[in-house]
Amino acid sequence: MKDRYDVLVIGAGPAGSIAAKTAAEKGLDVLLIEKRQEIGDPVRCAEGVSKEYLKKHVEIDKRWICADLNASYIYAPDGTKIEMAEEISGGEVGYVLERKVFDRALAEQAANAGAEVRVKTRATGLIIEDGSVKGARLMHLGKTYDVRAGIVIGADGVESKVGRWAGIDTSLKPIDMETCAQYLIAGENIDQHHCEFYIGNEIAPGGYIWIFPKGEGKANVGIGVLGSKTGKFKPRPVDYLNKFMEKKFPDARIVEMVFGGVPVSGSIEKTSTNGLMLIGDAARQSDPITGGGILNAMDAGKLAGEAAYEAISAGDVSLQKLEEVYEKPWRTTLGHDIDMSLIVKNCFINLSDEDLNSLAYSLKDVKFERMSLLDLLQALFKANKKLLWDLRVLFKDAAKEVVKNKM
Amino acid sequence: MSIKINRYKCGYCGACVGVCPKGAIELVETWVEVDESTCVACGICDRICPVGAIEVMK
Ligand SMILES: Cc1cc2nc3c(=O)[nH]c(=O)nc-3n(C[C@H](O)[C@H](O)[C@H](O)COP(=O)(O)OP(=O)(O)OC[C@H]3O[C@@H](n4cnc5c(N)ncnc54)[C@H](O)[C@@H]3O)c2cc1C
Ligand code: SF4
Ligand code: SF4
Numbered sequence: 022m023k024d025r026y027d028v029l030v031i032g033a034g035p036a037g038s039i040a041a042k043t044a045a046e047k048g049l050d051v052l053l054i055e056k057r058q059e060i061g062d063p064v065r066c067a068e069g070v071s072k073e074y075l076k077k078h079v080e081i082d083k084r085w086i087c088a089d090l091n092a093s094y095i096y097a098p099d100g101t102k103i104e105m106a107e108e109i110s111g112g113e114v115g116y117v118l119e120r121k122v123f124d125r126a127l128a129e130q131a132a133n134a135g136a137e138v139r140v141k142t143r144a145t146g147l148i149i150e151d152g153s154v155k156g157a158r159l160m161h162l163g164k165t166y167d168v169r170a171g172i173v174i175g176a177d178g179v180e181s182k183v184g185r186w187a188g189i190d191t192s193l194k195p196i197d198m199e200t201c202a203q204y205l206i207a208g209e210n211i212d213q214h215h216c217e218f219y220i221g222n223e224i225a226p227g228g229y230i231w232i233f234p235k236g237e238g239k240a241n242v243g244i245g246v247l248g249s250k251t252g253k254f255k256p257r258p259v260d261y262l263n264k265f266m267e268k269k270f271p272d273a274r275i276v277e278m279v280f281g282g283v284p285v286s287g288s289i290e291k292t293s294t295n296g297l298m299l300i301g302d303a304a305r306q307s308d309p310i311t312g313g314g315i316l317n318a319m320d321a322g323k324l325a326g327e328a329a330y331e332a333i334s335a336g337d338v339s340l341q342k343l344e345e346v347y348e349k350p351w352r353t354t355l356g357h358d359i360d361m362s363l364i365v366k367n368c369f370i371n372l373s374d375e376d377l378n379s380l381a382y383s384l385k386d387v388k389f390e391r392m393s394l395l396d397l398l399q400a401l402f403k404a405n406k407k408l409l410w411d412l413r414v415l416f417k418d419a420a421k422e423v424v425k426n427k428m
Numbered sequence: 429m430s431i432k433i434n435r436y437k438c439g440y441c442g443a444c445v446g447v448c449p450k451g452a453i454e455l456v457e458t459w460v461e462v463d464e465s466t467c468v469a470c471g472i473c474d475r476i477c478p479v480g481a482i483e484v485m486k
Pocket of ligand 1: 031032033034035036037054055056057061065066067068069070142143144145176177178179180181182201202203243279280281282283300301302303307312313314315316318
């Protein structure tokens with residue numbers, strides 16, 4: 022490890038590895054550090070990603086694909102089933118990854134592009150001089166190192182400290198975090214071509230239960246519960262999950278346990294400061310409605326890698342510059358989608374089980390393979406006028422899209 | 429005022445770290461450390477923990 026780099030990336034999840042790879046490919050001298058001794062392990066993810074989006078970032082490698090999905094089923098509290106074919110089911114269906122292998126492959130790609138990678142190396146604080154981030158203090162095998170860098174990229178996930186050290190308060194309120202538990206189950210011979218979602222205030226308040234096939238008859242069965250709807254005197258995610266397991270898979274073998282938190286706050290106010298950018302879960306860029314964050318993290322990583330190059334080439338890593346080369350590009354692209362999802366989330370978490378049932382019932386017969394936005398609008402309108410009102414911003418936006426595409 | 433983390437129950441997921449308003453918690457590798465001098469015993473970490481490994485006493 023040297024004592025100076027162009028770019029120091031903290032955290033080797035999808036966000037950090039893509040940022041490091043992008044910056045290294047541009048010829049910058051990059052150090053990527055990861056506090057765990059094994060990248061990608063333990064997993065904190067259900068591992069579902071959209072095929073199309075993933076292909077934008079990496080070539081598909083079957084070593085880290087566990088299942089290839091072509092449909093998803095959503096079950097309302099009363100059991101009403103909505104079936105969605107691949108094209109329109111949104112960002113979270115497509116492949117189910119093996120993140121232990123996937124995350125490592127991304128870090129290897131960063132290394133192959135020229136970045137130095139250090140595991141079991143934890144950032145414990147930032148070096149800040151004249152109001153600008155100039156590097157970080159690292160700990161590796163009990164020894165402390167000061168490493169300076171032209172730009173620091175905080176990709177340290179849900180537990181991010183990097184932003185806070187620089188004065189950006191990224192702490193989440195309970196209502197802004199889905200708290201999760203998941204089992205990898207075997208011995209149930211689960212269908213490997215579709216995933217399932219179960220919604221309802223009884224089974225997963227403010228969140229949902231998912232079943233994602235994981236290859237060879239196995240599946241990730243997990244739950245996210247909104248932080249504000251669980252707590253000390255209420256059931257925990259793990260309690261809800263156990264209840265669901267008892268009913269649905271009483272004989273399943275649990276071969277892995279996963280816990281975690283997903284930010285569902287929507288865009289936060291600030292994700293950069295002088296000499297520093299935050300990306301991925303550290304910047305709270307996961308999707309507020311689905312909790313999906315892998316692809317957003319990769320998008321942000323790419324933008325930040327490019328931004329680092331622009332800023333360093335220009336000899337200007339000030340907040341002003343980073344606002345231009347990083348903040349603005351991410352907010353107008355993935356930030357926009359996040360904002361839209363936040364509107365849906367705020368509406369969704371207040372729906373009663375009856376609302377959810379009636380909504381599902383009205384969507385039941387919509388031909389989702391050929392669904393147009395108008396079909397969906399019509400169905401929604403029949404089901405719940407209040408909902409339509411709450412979501413009006415989305416439709417305004419969608420209408421704009423339609424107009425744009427026609428021109 | 430004190431906070432106890434049951435390390436035999438903790439799944440080292442980092443959710444508590446993300447919600448602590450004081451930045452008092454840190455996930456080191458497979459364990460969680462709390463800086464008792466900055467912790468204000470607000471109990472948010474206890475509320476968010478998916479397994480209930482944290483106990484905050486006011
Ligand atoms: C239960 C669960 C299910 C999920 N399911 C899905 C899903 O199906 N699809 C989807 O797209 N998303 C899902 N997500 C969200 C997804 O896992 C995250 O959004 C994604 O991992 C974010 O990537 P990241 O690179 O920003 O952060 P992470 O993948 O969390 O990586 C951050 C890395 O930084 C390291 N780090 C932290 N602090 C330091 C430090 N001080 N020094 C050095 N290294 C540090 C961490 O060890 C970690 O390896 C799920 C999350 C959970 C909890
Ligand atoms: S939230 Fe609970 S399980 Fe997760 S790291 Fe904190 S104490 Fe451990
Ligand atoms: S009780 Fe509050 S201040 Fe103390 S560690 Fe938990 S969240 Fe942080």
